[in-house]
Amino acid sequence: MYRVWNFLTDYSLLLIIGAGMALVWANIDASSYHHFVEFVIWENGPIGHLHDGHRTLTLHYLINDVLMALFFAIAAKEVWEAVILKTGSLRGRKAATPLFATAGGMFGPILVYLGLAMVMGSETYQAVSNGWAIPTATDIAFSYLVGRLVFGAGHPAVRFLLLLAIADDAAGLIILAIFYPSGELAPEWLLVSLAAAILVFVLFNWLPRALDGAKDHRPASTWVRKNLSFLPYLVAGCVSWYAFMRSGLHPALGLLPIVPTIPHADRAFGMFSAAEEHLTDLLNQIEHALKYPVEIVLLFFGLLNAGVEFSSMGNVTWLVLAGLLIGKPVGIFIMGYIAARPMGLGIPEGMRIIDLFVIGCVAAIGFTVALFVASVAFPGGAVQDAAKMGALFSFGAAIISVIAGKLCRVEKQSV
Incomplete structure (x- = not known):
């Protein structure tokens, strides 16, 4: 990729700025904010029937359904590289424990989310159950940044986290396609x-x-x-x-079938490697060209999706948070431990079993993908806003991760 480290240090900040602007705007003047989100760009255009059943192109649709396809194409490129190339990071035995941990990091949040929803009563369960996939998300950008902060750039746990995050992205794309059709x-x-x-x-x-x-x-x-x-x-x-x-199916996934068809070098330098920006195959060149456009797309994605009023917090807010902050660390630790010890698959040299729990805390940052899933899981309104608030609050996992790292006596390792 233009390997997402440059990518991340740039667009992550723009995404945060967009989300921050949205939060401030929505809580100062909610009416003008929602008018901006649903701004009509094109009425009765020849594109076909869009989200409202008419030929109306809104700013929200342009970003979420059209231009976010570029973001998901980049995620798909990571998955394709990791799985298909001879040097891919999700091939062979080295990927086994991260894949088991990924499964735990998805099933754990689902069980916590739906279990607590059932405890809250059948009425609550019916209202929020469709959001079960929201806390399964891991924001690869912010998780990587926080992982480096907690473990140090050279710690094997950072690479483990990246393998887990990219596998999580792959599963997330499948979930979006199967369980959240747009019509x-x-x-x-x-x-x-x-x-x-x-x-x-x-x-x-x-x-x-x-x-x-x-x-x-x-x-x-x-x-x-x-x-x-x-x-x-x-x-x-x-x-x-x-x-x-x-x-x-959600049109933001529409570029996924095309990504594997683009000529690609039969080598990869590893996820987030700066060396990969020098590859000249067409797939990498396309990704290089998309770097700045996707930064702008994510700025607007944050601006158009994170604008929720603090008064909108509700049951689903706490369910999303519980799924992320409890289900993720516990699920990743349990499944990672089972794979590493009873199954004998092991963990990378230099990593400890307790590091799995800290990795789970870092992976609990849902943000970008959690916001996206919230926007398709629920129709616009109070429940969707409350779910988005839970996705935004998952930033608190960064603080929890730092504390967990200190309590678990993580020793930082530089490159």
């Missing part, structure tokens, strides 16, 4: 997305390489790269996005 499902449209992915791969990736054969100077691939660059993938991405929108 009535019309799965036949997914064939259009699949066709776009297959065509662009065959015509502009596989075929040029096949024509090149054993020629070292690769004339066909060079011509395609020089003259067409990313344009075929842009067209395929637009087709796939539209197909996802018409299929009823």
Whole structure:
């Protein structure tokens, strides 16, 4: 990736600024804030039926459903790299314990969220149950930053955390696609997305390489790269996005089928490695080009989604927080321990079992993805606002992580 460390140090700050502005604005003048969020950019446009059943493009729809597709494409690129490349970080035995810990970090929050909701009574349970996926999220950006603060940049627990976070992202994308469709499902449209992915791969990736054969100077691939660059993938991405929108799946996931079709180097330097910015394959170049646009998108995402009034706090706020702050650390520790000890899969050299609990505290920062899931899990209104407040309050996990690190006597390790 333009490996998300530069990415993170930049856009994380913009995301925080956007969220902070939204909170202040919504609590000073809620009416003007909500008017801004639902600002109509295009009325009766030719795009097709959008979120309100009409051809109306609002600022909120443009950011959440159209431009956030770029953010999820970058997450998908991380997953694809980690799983498919020979040097991928989620291949083989080294990924086993982080994957088990990831499962604990997802099932733990779900059990805590739904369990407490049931204790609160059937009426509360019915009102909030659809938000079960909100506390499963781990914000990879802020978790990475806090992980470095708690463990030090050179601690093996930081790499473990990154493996866990990227696996969590992969599971989160699946959950969004399956459990939170944006409308009535019309799965036949997914064939259009699949066709776009297959065509662009065959015509502009596989075929040029096949024509090149054993020629070292690769004339066909060079011509395609020089003259067409990313344009075929842009067209395929637009087709796939539209197909996802018409299929009823959330259109922000619409670029996912196209990411694996883009030519990629058969090597990776590891997650967040600065060295990867020097890779010149098309997939990495596209990501480099998206760096600053995605920063701006995330600024607006924070601005348009974090504007909740403090008075909106309710039961779901505390359920989301409990799922993140209790379910995450406990689930990650238990499943990580089972994988490392009884199953004998082990943990990285230099890590202790107790570090799993501290990693769980760091992973409890839900923020970006939790906000996104909250916005699709509940219709606009009091329950959605209360859920978003829980996602915002998950920043408190950063303080808890520092305290947990001190209590567990974590020894920081520099690079």
